[in-house]
Amino acid sequence: MKFLFTVGGSQAAVFGVAPLAAAARNAGHEILLAADEPLMAAAQSVGLPAVCITPERMRYGQDAMTAAVRLDALMELTGQWAPDLVVGGLSHVPRVLAATRQIPYVRHIWHIAPMARRDRTALAELQPELERWGLTELPDPDLFIDLCPPSLRPAGAPEARSMRWVPRVSQRRVEPWMYTRPEGRRRVLITAGTRNLLLDTPGSSLRALVDELTGAGAEVLIAAVPEAAERFGPELGDDVRIGWIPLDVVAPTCDLAVHHGGATTAMTLINAGVPQLIIPDNGYGKAVAEAVRDFGGAVLVDRHRPEAGRDPAEVTVEAARAVLDDPSYAERTRLLAKETATLPTPDEVLREMETLAAAR
Secondary structure, three states, X not given: OEEEEEOOOOHHHHHHHHHHHHHHHHOOOEEEEXXXXXXXXXXXXXXXXXXXXXXXXXXXXXXXXXXXHHHHHHHHHHHHOOOOEEEEOOOOHHHHHHHHHOOXXXXXXXXXXXXXXXXXXXXXXXXXXXXXXXXXXXXOOOEEEEOOOHHHOOOOOOOOEEOOOOOOOOOOOOOHHHHOOOOOOOEEEEEXXXXXOOOOOHHHHHHHHHHHHHHOOOEEEEEOOHHHHHHXXXXXOOOEEEEOOOHHHHHHHOOEEEEOOOHHHHHHHHHOOOOEEEOOOOHHHHHHHHHHHHHOOEEEOOOOOOOOOOOHHHHHHHHHHHHHHOHHHHHHHHHHHHHHHOOOOHHHHXXXXXXXXXXX
């Protein structure tokens, strides 16, 4: 069979769909990943055959601005390489494609933020494309795959097929310090994904946190883009490592992770049972933080709504101490890890996709 996977937005979308795409390929199916140019390197880094459909990065919530270009590119691609099934994510453009080509459509996302209103708006914005291709409405997905642990799914979330999270990130040479715990001391990981310089934040709260942690004897790992490593590395000292760090390898060795609320980051840490301090940089990250916090596995520090009369750096340091000193955060996160481990694997979910494609 032939399966077309489509992604847009950030590298996280590539890493999120990679285990299922790899499972399909390992089962002997032909696959292609349709992606934006900025995501091609990430696709190649995890061994997926990818084809570029647009030169610019797609931004979720802006389907109306790019729908025609993306849909035309996907129509051209599927005219040359006809898939038996289409897999999409947050964007509804692949759903239009599947309806037009009359093939099964699978939606594959991490459903932690309420999206009903956002979906309605996106579908309304796609109305011109529906009319252009002779469609009056879009059918529901034939299969909805959700990577979010059931305990974290928002109230009112649509019925979905849960699937186990399998960490997948770009890899390089792994060193022993990455997969072993430092002897006699705690380890804290700090990351802001691939977008930010990390330590360059209002009030330098993360820099104050690094100083506090190392002063208390902890080892600090900072997963950061090369620019951050070059800028801050020389001044951080021997107790801090900064640069490329394989999150999936390092996570099981950590006592705390401080991050921005990215879905890939949060789930990789949940999968490893690591308690978290989340400082979200957007609304989606805040939804992630609130869900993990409400379960008892994280503390949320909202830098966009600072506490009156409090120094942001002091609030961040205090939150990190709370997570490290209270074992309940680690206990709750380990419960989530156990739940995740019981969910169906990509190989198991693939069988349902095969059945859909075979019945078309």
